[in-house]
Every structure is written in C-alpha cells, then in structure tokens.
Amino acid sequence: MNITRVEIGTLNEELKVSLTPADYSEQVENELKKVRRNMTLPGFRTGHVPAGLVKKRYGKAILIEELNKIVSGSLQNFIRESNLDLLGSPIPQPSDVAKNNFDTPGDFEFVFEIGLAPQFQLTLPPSKTFDQYVIQVEDAKVHDYIEDLRRKYGKFSNPETSDETTIFYGDYTELDADGNVKEGGITNRSTLSVAMVKDADTRNQLLGLQKGATVKLNLQKAFASDHAEIGHMLNRSAEEAASIHVDFNYTIDTINRVEPAEMNQEFFDKIYGEGTLTTEEEFRNKVREQLESFYMQDSDFKLKHDMEDHLLAELDLKLPDTFLRKWLSTEVEKPLSEEQLDKEYPSYSRGMKLRLIENRIFRDQQMQITQEEVRDMARQYIMHQFSGYAYGLTDDIMDSLINRYLEKRESVDRIVENLSSRKVFDYLKSVANSNAKKVGYEEFVNIAKSHSH
Numbered sequence: 001m002n003i004t005r006v007e008i009g010t011l012n013e014e015l016k017v018s019l020t021p022a023d024y025s026e027q028v029e030n031e032l033k034k035v036r037r038n039m040t041l042p043g044f045r046t047g048h049v050p051a052g053l054v055k056k057r058y059g060k061a062i063l064i065e066e067l068n069k070i071v072s073g074s075l076q077n078f079i080r081e082s083n084l085d086l087l088g089s090p091i092p093q094p095s096d097v098a099k100n101n102f103d104t105p106g107d108f109e110f111v112f113e114i115g116l117a118p119q120f121q122l123t124l125p126p127s128k129t130f131d132q133y134v135i136q137v138e139d140a141k142v143h144d145y146i147e148d149l150r151r152k153y154g155k156f157s158n159p160e161t162s163d164e165t166t167i168f169y170g171d172y173t174e175l176d177a178d179g180n181v182k183e184g185g186i187t188n189r190s191t192l193s194v195a196m197v198k199d200a201d202t203r204n205q206l207l208g209l210q211k212g213a214t215v216k217l218n219l220q221k222a223f224a225s226d227h228a229e230i231g232h233m234l235n236r237s238a239e240e241a242a243s244i245h246v247d248f249n250y251t252i253d254t255i256n257r258v259e260p261a262e263m264n265q266e267f268f269d270k271i272y273g274e275g276t277l278t279t280e281e282e283f284r285n286k287v288r289e290q291l292e293s294f295y296m297q298d299s300d301f302k303l304k305h306d307m308e309d310h311l312l313a314e315l316d317l318k319l320p321d322t323f324l325r326k327w328l329s330t331e332v333e334k335p336l337s338e339e340q341l342d343k344e345y346p347s348y349s350r351g352m353k354l355r356l357i358e359n360r361i362f363r364d365q366q367m368q369i370t371q372e373e374v375r376d377m378a379r380q381y382i383m384h385q386f387s388g389y390a391y392g393l394t395d396d397i398m399d400s401l402i403n404r405y406l407e408k409r410e411s412v413d414r415i416v417e418n419l420s421s422r423k424v425f426d427y428l429k430s431v432a433n434s435n436a437k438k439v440g441y442e443e444f445v446n447i448a449k450s451h452s453h
Helices: 021-038 051-081 139-152 200-205 227-234 238-242 265-272 280-315 321-330 338-364 371-385 395-405 409-431 441-450
Strands: 002-009 012-019 086-092 108-116 129-135 155-157 166-174 187-193 214-218 247-259 433-439
Touching (some): 002 051, 012 051, 021 051, 051 086, 051 108, 086 321, 108 321, 129 280, 129 441, 187 227, 187 371, 200 214, 227 371, 265 280, 280 338, 280 409, 321 338, 371 395, 433 441
Parallel strands (some): 129 433
Antiparallel strands (some): 002 012, 012 108, 086 108, 155 247, 166 247, 214 247
16 A cells, blocks of 8 residues: 655645555455355355355445545554644545446555645744723623622522523524524524513514423524624624524523522622622622623733734735635535635634644643533533523532533534633733723724724
8 A cells, every 4th residue: 555645736735545455355355254154145054155146245335345444544544644734634536437446446546635734933922012901890881780690690490481581591503594404503502581682573482482492593683683692692702693694493491580689698698708798889899890800801802813913914824725615615514605615714714824823832832621621611601601590500400511511522622622712812911012001891892893804
C-alpha cells in the first residue's frame, strides 16, 4: 500500500491511497471463511456450502467492506503520522471505474481531498491599546432587576396546564422550510416564559398546554426580534440570533409557575446569604453592584470582539476556501445552494480563523479543562435558562438536569468550546493594554451596535 500527497491548490491537497491484492486479499479470505462457517443453504450442511458459491454471493460486498476498513484506517494513520493539521474532514473523490473494478479485483486507487490549516506566528501581547467601557447603572435598571428577582425567587410550583404566568422548560428544535426537523439544525434545552412573549397570537398558543406538548414557534415574531432574548433561549449570541429566522418546535418537558417574593429579610437572605443584608437600601445597593458586574460582562464581550478584530487583521489568515465550501455542502443532509453558501460562509470563515487562533493560545499557554468545569458550566446554563427560577429545584433534580443536558454530544462540545474561548480571553485581557472609558448604558448599546459583522 502507498499513500501520496498531491497539491491541488493553496492549503488544498489530494491524498491518493494505492492498494495491491497483497494489501487486502488475506482479510477478504478470512471474512469469507467466517461467513462460510455459519452459512446455510438448501442441500448443504451448515458450514459446508462450497467456497465458490459463498464468494459468488458475498465476495463483492465483503471486498468493499474490507477495502473501506483498510483505506479508512490507513488514511487516519497517515494523517496522524504526517502531523497534518486538517480543516474539516477528507472528502472522498469519485472512483476511477477503470482502476477500481470490484467484479475483477486487482490494484485499487482511492482519492481524498483535504484542506490544511494555515501556519502562522502569533505575537503577544497585542500591540494595540483597547477601550474597556465602564457602564454606569441607572436607577430604573435597578428597579427592573429587583422586580425580576422577586419573580425568580418566588413560590415555585408545577401546575398541570400552562397559563400567563407559566415558565416552560423544554427543547427547541430547528425546522426546515417544509416544517420538518432539520438535520444538523439548531437544538437547545432552555426555558420559555409566556409573559415574555410579545406576539399575542403566539402567547395564546402557549396557554392551556400540558407536559409533553409540542408547539411550532417563530421566535423572531414571538419576541419582536429581541435578539438578546432569542439568543438566550437558543444558547447563541445576539449577533447569531439576529440571523435566525426559521421556525422551531418547542417540546415541553416541565411546566413551572412562580408567585413574586415579598421584600423582606427572608428574600434578602435567599439571594445574598443569611444576615448579609438587613435593609432594603442595602439590598438595592447590592443589586446595583451586581448590575455593574453584569454590565462588565457586556463590556468584556465588546472588548473580546475588538481583540478578535485586531488579531484577525494582523494575522490575515488564509483558508482553503474552495475546499471548505465544498466540505460544508457535504456535511448536511440537503446540499446547500451557492446562495446559502455565499450568505453563511463569511461567518463560518471568521469563526474558523478565531478557533485556530484560540487553539494556538490555549495550547501555547498549556491551558486545561476539567470535568468539574464542564459540569459547573452546564449548571450555569440551566440556571440561566431558568432565568433564576431554579431556586425551587433540589440538588437531585439539578444533578438530573445536568446529566440530561450533557447526554448530548453537541452540548458538551459547546461547553468545551465556550470554556476554551473564555480562558483564552481572560489571558488576552491580562496581557493587553486597555483604556477605561465611562459611558451610559444606552451610549454603550449604540457603540456595540456599530460593531457588527
């Protein structure tokens, strides 16, 4: 067997796997013998069917299966031993029928197209000084947040049917244009508050439902294009949510209801610890501090994007775009149109370049992610999805929700990716120069809106 590399474009190659009968004949014969030992045909005892008849009936299928095993294993070994840093996965090319004749097997040649990651030098810390916005907290925001806390820490119950006060917990599943579940589409386990729904028709659709029911929703319509709220429910950024205009199925797992808590000592203790605060004034000041912390997260999000823009511009990474477009179109059940690729590829390309940069920093700084960190972030996701209504959940119920959340491979992958990104940003923030700028919340929102891709 021989594997050769042929360059066909920038960061784009073909791997040609050549086999002779000596590479596969023994494996094929062994499999035929196994089949023969268990094969039964009228007129023959089990295990005594003539070898020629066994080969005639099953030989071609076994040959193809064994060739696939040999080629797949050899290809992965070659990629690993050659230290090839691939983007996407190898794309099988159409076989040359003249060379690959499964009816009269001889020499075979299989070709795979691959895309390679660009090699680059990363200089840190960044040469640019970045603005770090310090967002001022307004009194109205403090009031609104306290009212939210009263609802979130109120009396928790699980009624049989939903009403205007219901907060569902369930699964979002993206649908295609025909209303069917989209293969490889967006899925997420999250909450849905009836009171938060802006569209009257959608809100009425959510009344009188029971556990296990499934409803079809258009989130842009339901939440009046509140991209932050939509992103919260789908575990996507507000920027990503802005481009999601498809319908979703929402399958109800739990129906929850809460009555607002009273502003008393018990309420203060539940939120900030027993005896930490004793007056409503102290409580409001603490809420203000917490909002400042939340605003700092928004500020960090803006800073992260500024850093990403700087690194992308400075490195000017090139990708095997032709290959990646082809690979993306083969990764989904229904091939993407050129129009869809043109629309989605720039965002995908940017994300791929950022992952390459983050992976380099993560590796160079010898960062690690523990199982405890994965479970802790899953807990944070669930708490966030309940928007704080998880106060009434016991530890056993929470552990069960975490285990169910982590059953999905895509959920674990998303957590690992987010943890990696967070660790890398924390490192960049610690080494980069920044300039603090005080701004009001609305001013910051306008600044953030002007920063879009």
